[in-house]
Amino acid sequence: MERETPGREKRMRLRYAGVCRVCEVALAAKAEAIYERSTKTVRCVTHQDEATPPLGPSGPIDPGMPGASARREFERRKAAREKRVRTKNPRLGGLILTLSSEPQSTTSWDTGAIGEERIGRQLNALASDSLRVLHDRRIPGSRSNIDHLVVTANGVFVVDPKRYSGRPSLRVEGGLLRPRVEKLMVDSRNCTKLVDGALKQVELVKGIVDEDVPVRGVLCFVESDWPLFGGAFTTRSIDVLWPKKLYPLLEADGPLDAATIHHTYATLARALPPA
Incomplete structure (x- = not known):
């Protein structure tokens, strides 16, 4: 049919x-x-x-695949370890692999990929003429990538999913007689470096889009222990929240029209290809 x-x-x-x-x-x-x-x-x-898919200067824009590069890296490391073990232990390699676990340096890529895939599926479901999504974008000249870019009526959101256990919180130190310092904590772990990384990505995107297009950074903790009330916060202009808080933020009305959204989307897709 x-x-x-x-x-x-x-x-x-x-x-x-x-x-x-x-x-x-x-x-x-x-x-x-x-x-x-x-x-x-x-x-x-x-x-x-x-x-x-909307057209760019060279044809349809490739929105990318959520978590693609993290998934590839996990599979590459897993396969490399299996090859090493089987080469070193021809007879017992299979048994050793069955009884042992992948190192944390490998499983962290799987953990990250799952978070990106989960957020990416929901972002795809929200996609429309007024909400355009790009996934897993390679930063030229770098080994780094941007997990998700969402172009909305309120500007561009640089979304970095994190699949961490524990409760995110903001710790403020100093003030008055000492410089004020904000730290992103997950339970007792200092994760402020995540904010530093998000700020760098925001600055990169600001350098690509038009000056009148706002750019915001978001750290979205997928499986963390958030309280029943409150919990979300902003540190150094980076929003720290969870998925159900993220989606209404992206769908809110804003000043950018469909033409500006599409132009911004195409500009970012051209400057930041799929990883």
């Missing part, structure tokens, strides 16, 4: 399994879906009215 839909699309039963570009749900072979001719991607029929 095949039916044409408006534009360069076709509603059909898939010959091969695929993944919905909007919500990333797996689509089995023979499942009914919408095929986008221009981008050679598919999406669920529940996204019948979802617009095809």
Whole structure:
């Protein structure tokens, strides 16, 4: 069964399994879906009215895949360790791998990827003409990346998910006779370096977009122990919160129109390619 839909699309039963570009749900072979001719991607029929990806100067913009580079690094480290163990212990390598755990330096990449994937799926579900999303963007000339960029009516949000256990809090030291110092704590751990990293990403993005487009940084703690009331805070202009606090912030009305949002989105996509 095949039916044409408006534009360069076709509603059909898939010959091969695929993944919905909007919500990333797996689509089995023979499942009914919408095929986008221009981008050679598919999406669920529940996204019948979802617009095809906006065009940039060189064609459709690639929004990127949430957590892609972290997932690749985890798999690379895992495979490298398996190869080392099996090479060193030809007979017992399999048993050693079964009975031992991956080192923390490897599992941290998996932990990070899961957080990015979780936030990314929800951001994709929120995407619209007034809320554009870019995932896992490579910073040219650096090994670093930006996890999520969300272009909204209120400007650009640089979103950095963190999957930390414990309760985030703001500790303020000094004042009056000593310089005021703000520290981001997660339980007793000093995680202020996360704020430093977020500020650097915000400054980078400010240098790319137009001067009149606001840029805000967000540290979104995915599985932390937040209190029933309050909890979210801002330190050095970086918002520290959790997913249910993030999404209304992104969907709030603002002064930027659809044309400015699209221009900003295309500018960022061009300057910061997928990692």
